[in-house]
Amino acid sequence: MSTSIAPYTEIADRELLIEFRDALNDQVASFERQVAHLRREPDDRDSIATLFRALHTIKGDASICRFELGVRITHPIESLLVRMREGKLSFSPLLAEAILLALDRLELAVEALLAGRSLAPLHLQALIDGLDTLGSSEDAALDAGSVALIEAVTGFRPAGAAAKLVPRAAARGHNNAADLKFFQRLALQLESYSPLFKGRSGRLLRLALDTNARAGKPVDAAQLEAAVYLHDIGMMFLPESVWLKVGALTDAERKVMHEHPSFAAGLAERMVGWQDAALMIAQHHEMVDGRGYPEGLKDDRIVPGAKILSIIDAFESVTLKHSHRGEGRSLLRAVAEINASDNQFSTEWIEHFNQVIRGMVEA
Numbered sequence: 001m002s003t004s005i006a007p008y009t010e011i012a013d014r015e016l017l018i019e020f021r022d023a024l025n026d027q028v029a030s031f032e033r034q035v036a037h038l039r040r041e042p043d044d045r046d047s048i049a050t051l052f053r054a055l056h057t058i059k060g061d062a063s064i065c066r067f068e069l070g071v072r073i074t075h076p077i078e079s080l081l082v083r084m085r086e087g088k089l090s091f092s093p094l095l096a097e098a099i100l101l102a103l104d105r106l107e108l109a110v111e112a113l114l115a116g117r118s119l120a121p122l123h124l125q126a127l128i129d130g131l132d133t134l135g136s137s138e139d140a141a142l143d144a145g146s147v148a149l150i151e152a153v154t155g156f157r158p159a160g161a162a163a164k165l166v167p168r169a170a171a172r173g174h175n176n177a178a179d180l181k182f183f184q185r186l187a188l189q190l191e192s193y194s195p196l197f198k199g200r201s202g203r204l205l206r207l208a209l210d211t212n213a214r215a216g217k218p219v220d221a222a223q224l225e226a227a228v229y230l231h232d233i234g235m236m237f238l239p240e241s242v243w244l245k246v247g248a249l250t251d252a253e254r255k256v257m258h259e260h261p262s263f264a265a266g267l268a269e270r271m272v273g274w275q276d277a278a279l280m281i282a283q284h285h286e287m288v289d290g291r292g293y294p295e296g297l298k299d300d301r302i303v304p305g306a307k308i309l310s311i312i313d314a315f316e317s318v319t320l321k322h323s324h325r326g327e328g329r330s331l332l333r334a335v336a337e338i339n340a341s342d343n344q345f346s347t348e349w350i351e352h353f354n355q356v357i358r359g360m361v362e363a
Contacts, residue, residue: 012066020065042091052081076135098146126152154216183229214352226277234263280305307346
């Protein structure tokens, strides 16, 4: 850890830090809800003002609790929100991702300090440097600065970053919320084909978003949500005798099944703004060892969102297969099978997925 950040990570009072942690968890949940609203209504000044108040509260709590790292991380974000509230900056989904990443790392840092763990994996110096740069950036440079911060901290370039780095006027008129609602309706239609599918899209979405969050949210949440809803929609273009078959598939039937990702991806890629989701869908049956389909891609050519989909989709299937064991037993059996398939899934994403499942079991 850089010496420039070390003074900010000292625990002045453990009990006060615990109080800060508890308050932070509540504020971050509220903050995330406001960001989700702003994705739908980016010009809502009231929501921006609410974001500022929440962030100002977090910074004040950190100061009261003598937690300098909290002050150091929130100060540049507060400066950004002040200028956004004054109309000098525009709301940007990429900037929102950078801010949410910062708050997520702040939460993780508090937990690590209280548990006596190293802060090195959190890359806090890169985070603070990136926030300082953003804090003094003009409107036109915010998206590029946000991408640079996210990549420096997580090691991942945000999905669709290149597509988003366009003049904002060109992106207007695209309603993500309406599209996602439509995609969800399609997913619910798929669920209606079998009682075993009931609640499937909700379960998969929770696992996908939580796994992504554990990794620092390198995958765009809206694109990932769309991919979750649509990745198996292609099944409905296949004969029901194949995709609803209970027993083992024949070679011919398996070949037919291999067509479903291309149908779903084709639907997404023909809609404005969902090309990244289409790529996740197209690749969600690829395997890191190259034995997947339809292209036989290997690890470094598979996008992160597809790696998440691959894991959670397999987990859902294995859980249903062992559902007769009871919820707890089927979950544990599914986790064991997923972790045993080290040639099929991305090791780094399995680790984040395991953390999510561990939290579910402990809860």
